[in-house]
Amino acid sequence: MEKLFLGCDHAGFALKEVILRTLAELQWPYQDLGCDCAEVSVHYPDYAQRVVRAILAHPGSRGILICGTGLGMSIAANRFAGIRAALCQELYTARMSRLHNDANLLVMGGRIVGSGLAREIVRVWLTTPFEGGRHQERLNLIDPKMPEGH
Ligand code: RB5
Numbered sequence: 001m002e003k004l005f006l007g008c009d010h011a012g013f014a015l016k017e018v019i020l021r022t023l024a025e026l027q028w029p030y031q032d033l034g035c036d037c038a039e040v041s042v043h044y045p046d047y048a049q050r051v052v053r054a055i056l057a058h059p060g061s062r063g064i065l066i067c068g069t070g071l072g073m074s075i076a077a078n079r080f081a082g083i084r085a086a087l088c089q090e091l092y093t094a095r096m097s098r099l100h101n102d103a104n105l106l107v108m109g110g111r112i113v114g115s116g117l118a119r120e121i122v123r124v125w126l127t128t129p130f131e132g133g134r135h136q137e138r139l140n141l142i143d144p145k146m147p148e149g150h
Contacts, residue, residue: 004030004126005054005063007047008110012066012073013038015110015118019064022119028126048076052083055104063105064122070109077105081143089113094121098128100135 004023008016013035023030033050035042044067051063065073070087077085085105086097089112097103106125108118130136 001028003058003061004028005033005051005058005061006030006065007033007035007051007063007073008066009035009042009044009047009068009073010038010040011068012108012110015066015108015113015115016064018115018118019066019122022122026123026126044072045076048073051105052077052080056080056082061104062126065105065107066110067107068109068111070107070112074105074107077107084139084142088121088125090117091120091124094125095128098125099131102130102135102139 006016006019020032031054033054034047048065051065055061055063065077065085067073070089074085074087077083083105084101084103085107086093086101086103087107088094088097089109094106106122108121113121
């Protein structure tokens with residue numbers, strides 16, 4: 001169970017609370033990097049960058065980011081080499097993002113995905129392995145200089 005870092009903005013806070021409960025049930029180790037409430041409007045790039053920095057500092061770790069749509073968080077996170085942020089709002093892409101893309105960041109929209117579906121997406125995303133092989137060759141074309149484990 002690799003460590004998981006979580007972040008959200010105000011629009012993703014309620015869904016992050018649901019996901020934290022799911023992780024506790026699964027006994028999955030995590031660190032919540034904020035934000036801490038839905039009432040104060042914050043800037044999603046700040047939280048995307050917190051989680052990205054934590055992932056890059058802990059090889060093999062992964063993360064979950066939640067904003068209103070998932071778009072801002074995924075755009076912000078994917079600007080960093082070594083980050084493969086996948087915006088998954090249903091189960092098929094959640095599964096494929098692990099099998100083919102070795103996604104190390106799951107992004108969801110708190111205003112898009114209901115809590116039941118989000119819990120399933122997280123469970124599938126956490127437990128689906130990367131297939132490697134030809135998919136690793138393709139990832140190497142995205143981040144040619146990244147060391148093993150990122
Ligand atoms: C905040 O209102 C909203 O813009 C943000 O959560 C996100 O959806 C941006 O992409």
